[in-house]
Amino acid sequence: MQFLQTTLIRIFYAIVLLVAVLVLNFSLMHLAPGDVADTISQSMGGADQELLDRIRSDYGLDQPFLVQLGRYIAGVLQFDLGFSFFYNQPVTKLIMERLPATLLLVVTAQLLALFLGVFLGVISARKPNGLTSHFVTFMALFGYAAPVFWTGILLLIGFSLHLHWFPVAGMRDVTISGGFWVHFVDVLRHLILPMITLASIFLALYSRLARATMMEVLGSDYVRTAKSKGLSQRQVVYKHALKNSLSPVITLAGLQFSAVISGAVLVETVFSWPGLGTLAFQSIIARDTPTILGILFFSALVVIVGNLLTDIALRLVDPRLRGRS
Amino acid sequence: MAPLLEVENLRIELTTRDGIAPVIDDLSFTLNAGETLSFVGESGCGKSMTALALMGLLPDKIGRVASGKIIFNNEDLTQASDARLREIRGNDISMIFQEPMTSLNPVFTIGEQIAEVLRAHQGLSRAAAWAKAVELLDAVRIPNPKGRASDYPFQMSGGQRQRAMIAMALACEPKILIADEPTTALDVTVQAQIFDLLTDLRRQTSAAIILITHDMGAVAEMAERMIVMYAGRKAEFGPVDQIITHPRHPYTKGLISCVPHIVSDMTEERPDLIEVPGIVPSLKDFGQDRCLFASRCAYVTDKCQASRPSKKLFSNGQIADCWHAEDL
Ligand SMILES: Nc1ncnc2c1ncn2[C@@H]1O[C@H](COP(=O)(O)OP(=O)(O)OP(=O)(O)O)[C@@H](O)[C@H]1O
Numbered sequence: 036m037q038f039l040q041t042t043l044i045r046i047f048y049a050i051v052l053l054v055a056v057l058v059l060n061f062s063l064m065h066l067a068p069g070d071v072a073d074t075i076s077q078s079m080g081g082a083d084q085e086l087l088d089r090i091r092s093d094y095g096l097d098q099p100f101l102v103q104l105g106r107y108i109a110g111v112l113q114f115d116l117g118f119s120f121f122y123n124q125p126v127t128k129l130i131m132e133r134l135p136a137t138l139l140l141v142v143t144a145q146l147l148a149l150f151l152g153v154f155l156g157v158i159s160a161r162k163p164n165g166l167t168s169h170f171v172t173f174m175a176l177f178g179y180a181a182p183v184f185w186t187g188i189l190l191l192i193g194f195s196l197h198l199h200w201f202p203v204a205g206m207r208d209v210t211i212s213g214g215f216w217v218h219f220v221d222v223l224r225h226l227i228l229p230m231i232t233l234a235s236i237f238l239a240l241y242s243r244l245a246r247a248t249m250m251e252v253l254g255s256d257y258v259r260t261a262k263s264k265g266l267s268q269r270q271v272v273y274k275h276a277l278k279n280s281l282s283p284v285i286t287l288a289g290l291q292f293s294a295v296i297s298g299a300v301l302v303e304t305v306f307s308w309p310g311l312g313t314l315a316f317q318s319i320i321a322r323d324t325p326t327i328l329g330i331l332f333f334s335a336l337v338v339i340v341g342n343l344l345t346d347i348a349l350r351l352v353d354p355r356l357r358g359r360s
Numbered sequence: 361m362a363p364l365l366e367v368e369n370l371r372i373e374l375t376t377r378d379g380i381a382p383v384i385d386d387l388s389f390t391l392n393a394g395e396t397l398s399f400v401g402e403s404g405c406g407k408s409m410t411a412l413a414l415m416g417l418l419p420d421k422i423g424r425v426a427s428g429k430i431i432f433n434n435e436d437l438t439q440a441s442d443a444r445l446r447e448i449r450g451n452d453i454s455m456i457f458q459e460p461m462t463s464l465n466p467v468f469t470i471g472e473q474i475a476e477v478l479r480a481h482q483g484l485s486r487a488a489a490w491a492k493a494v495e496l497l498d499a500v501r502i503p504n505p506k507g508r509a510s511d512y513p514f515q516m517s518g519g520q521r522q523r524a525m526i527a528m529a530l531a532c533e534p535k536i537l538i539a540d541e542p543t544t545a546l547d548v549t550v551q552a553q554i555f556d557l558l559t560d561l562r563r564q565t566s567a568a569i570i571l572i573t574h575d576m577g578a579v580a581e582m583a584e585r586m587i588v589m590y591a592g593r594k595a596e597f598g599p600v601d602q603i604i605t606h607p608r609h610p611y612t613k614g615l616i617s618c619v620p621h622i623v624s625d626m627t628e629e630r631p632d633l634i635e636v637p638g639i640v641p642s643l644k645d646f647g648q649d650r651c652l653f654a655s656r657c658a659y660v661t662d663k664c665q666a667s668r669p670s671k672k673l674f675s676n677g678q679i680a681d682c683w684h685a686e687d688l
């Protein structure tokens with residue numbers, strides 16, 4: 036019950052935070068020079084002052100700032116993020132088309148980085164001077180040093196252009212037809228390189244932390260107790276020690292969620308992955324304000340939901356956190 | 361009848377920054393079925409190391425059995441494989457640790473931590489192991505055992521955790537229970553309760569107990585024989601009542617007179633409270649060929665500084681490693 040209650044409190048805070056993000060985004064965009072009327076007139080090849088004024092009054096841009104903000108927030112609460120003149124579509128629809136691709140990339144990359152990172156961390160903690168341990172250290176250095184787009188381009192050249200193992204760009208091959216599994220495999224083939232690229236940034240981070248916490252936990256009293264009970268190595272390490280060393284890694288993964296999203300923008304651009312990242316990139320170039328605002332809102336939403344999930348995961352792993360809010 | 365456990369000339373070496381040090385040097389003793397044998401001695405004299413060696417749990421890469429034998433049921437445990445040791449641990453020989461606050465895993469319920477021993481060694485099903493765990497919690501006198509089994513260690517007091525540890529250690533009815541200062545971290549009233557519990561359980565289970573403690577009162581009450589350790593070596597070994605009434609090693613004498621009530625109970629006279637002056641030598645000096653207690657001893661002679669004392673066996677079963685044992 037306590038668990039449910041604290042979770043509900045968290046959700047409430049998350050909503051408050053989301054509204055704050057909304058206000059901040061809108062205000063910042065409002066401060067920037069240029070508005071929707073400019074965008075529209077540009078796309079029409081220029082317009083005189085009279086036309087600009089008409090557009091402004093049509094879209095309520097001549098209203099006071101607070102009125103505009105109120106309308107925007109009221110709209111968002113009804114899932115209406117405005118209209119993109121650049122794409123000639125409602126922003127909500129635009130984002131909803133792109134969101135699944137981004138979620139797929141972000142979630143699979145995070146999970147890959149987490150599972151592989153923890154696994155490598157555990158192996159290298161058990162043999163601190165072993166081969167895996169040195170590999171983790173090397174990878175950590177590489178992960179920190181190499182820019183994402185560089186890693187991405189390198190993988191593209193190697194595996195797509197030269198070896199032809201994976202497609203070069205996009206998320207699916209439109210020429211393919213078949214049942215669910217055919218499409219599943221197709222998406223998977225497209226997904227692998229961008230996922231690895233995005234995961235590579237975080238893999239190093241997670242495996243190093245997992246290694247450090249695991250080493251500490253393996254020397255703890257309760258691990259000695261577990262050994263004294265005659266449990267197998269596997270149970271001592273993967274049951275008793277692992278569950279205790281997960282919390283720091285999960286916490287870090289939660290903190291990294293926003294970094295994963297911004298990483299996704301770069302990765303999507305490199306691999307032409309049809310997600311929010313490429314959309315963000317294009318709409319910034321086109322100064323498509325409603326779309327940019329919408330994407331910012333959704334990024335915040337994803338980060339907040341990610342943190343909420345992190346919180347729940349942490350409390351599942353560590354019973355001591357369950358009672359606290 | 362052969363003793364249940366026979367330790368012969370055990371030497372345990374620790375690799376430290378100053379080199380290799382014999383943290384246990386030439387230790388021999390026997391433990392009979394059902395008996396309670398007590399280890400006493402100052403902090404750092406190697407009591408826990410001895411216990412860990414018996415369990416095959418010396419700290420990885422730091423400690424190792426350099427020579428000697430640990431014979432349990434005609435099997436030398438120093439030569440046993442890891443798999444064989446895992447069969448024995450928690451099943452034939454189990455251990456209660458010094459720190460109840462950190463010795464239980466914080467992220468699993470008490471019930472699960474007890475039940476998993478039963479599943480590992482007795483092949484019980486989940487449900488059967490859990491039911492047995494609840495019974496065991498009841499046996500160590502935890503109120504409302506059914507409810508408490510689903511509690512996590514952080515929801516329990518130190519005394520309750522130590523009870524849970526005892527339940528865990530006794531789950532498979534071991535032949536030997538090693539209790540390493542089971543009460544040191546607890547407050548005095550709880551200490552007495554834990555000792556009472558151990559005494560009762562011992563009667564019920566007929567397990568032999570190796571009791572490591574600083575509490576001479578508990579030794580006098582619970583143990584038949586005792587070993588006094590000093591700086592990794594055995595100072596004195598023998599029946600508890602004999603040693604307490606007539607210690608043959610100056611260190612034992614000092615230890616006992618630190619605890620006036622035992623002596624007064626035994627001898628009806630109340631000597632002044634005296635302490636053992638000085639401190640234990642540091643680990644790197646443990647291997648020296650001299651009496652390591654010499655620097656603190658009132659009876660010291662040149663011989664003590666020149667060579668390590670040999671065993672003196674007395675007719676009442678007492679053994680003391682002191683050049684002057686007969687004179688005391
Ligand atoms: N992991 C370790 N690495 C290095 N030295 C150790 C380690 N564990 C114990 N020692 C050293 O070994 C010696 C014996 O330690 P041990 O724990 O057996 O003492 P003890 O008699 O149990 O003392 P206490 O009454 O404080 O529990 C001490 O000098 C201690 O510093």
Ligand SMILES: [Mg+2]
Pocket residue numbers: 407408409458540541
């Ligand atoms: Mg100790």
